[in-house]
Amino acid sequence: MNWNSAADFFAMGGHGYFVWMSYGAAALLMAAEPLLARARHRQAMRVAAQQSDNESGGES
């Protein structure tokens, strides 16, 4: 085990700022990207539903 306490872990031997800025950015971007992709998929689904509604509405 490398760490004696939680504080020791977050301090990262005095370089906590650099380590957590790196991992923080990675976590943020890798959480945001799938959420954006999901929102885009839902939006595409809504647009497609509207189009198919318009078309079937026109036929009947």
Next chain:
Amino acid sequence: MKAPALRLFAFASPARLYRLAGWLVPLCWLTALVLAGVGLYMGFFVAPTDATQGEVYRIIFIHVPAAWMSMLLYLVMAFWAGIGWAFNARAASMLAQSIAPTGAMFTFLALWTGAFWGKPTWGTYWVWDARLTTELILLFLYLGYIALVNAIDDRRRADQAGALLALVGSVNVPIIYFSVKWWNTLHQGASVSLTMAPKMASTMLTAMLLMSLACWAYAFAVVFMRTRAHILERESHTTWVAELVQAKIKA
């Protein structure tokens, strides 16, 4: 929709690619989460403190995977863009365009984590060194590809112009990779290579490889999610999308 005559191109149909991607997304997420969990545990709790750098070296477990993915995804993107252009396969072009944002994200992450590693070890966030500069060019290539493809209204022409840019730009990838050999750079040489024994403790190497596989699974998951959105956007006028939407509304 009739079954395509040529089985080799079965997944060239956007409808089939849509279904395949939908099936793969949860599997990729599961793989990514498990590998990242084990990889981070290994990286922070099992891998020892580095003798010269102390704890700050632990940035390697995200920096190297991000840098690898940035180069690999570019080649994969250029490959599919080229296939889409050569065979007029729109599903391949859609796949290529879905890879670009994830590639750009990993490139940015490689530069960002590199900056936060460079400050405590080299004394500077940025230096116009061969490795760093070529990686920055890679980011501009991704952004240029995304901008170019979105600037052209005719989808087929956008696919073709994008493919040309992606293929010409791929010459940059070997330059990035070998930059640390060809020029005197501040950036250290390759930590891992196929021909030499790794220059690090085996637990460090294991953690780095696990994190790389996790990033790979993540890239697959998010690219397939985006591919599905992309296919729906471009195929919204087709019968299969109309049927899909109707089935979804009834369910």
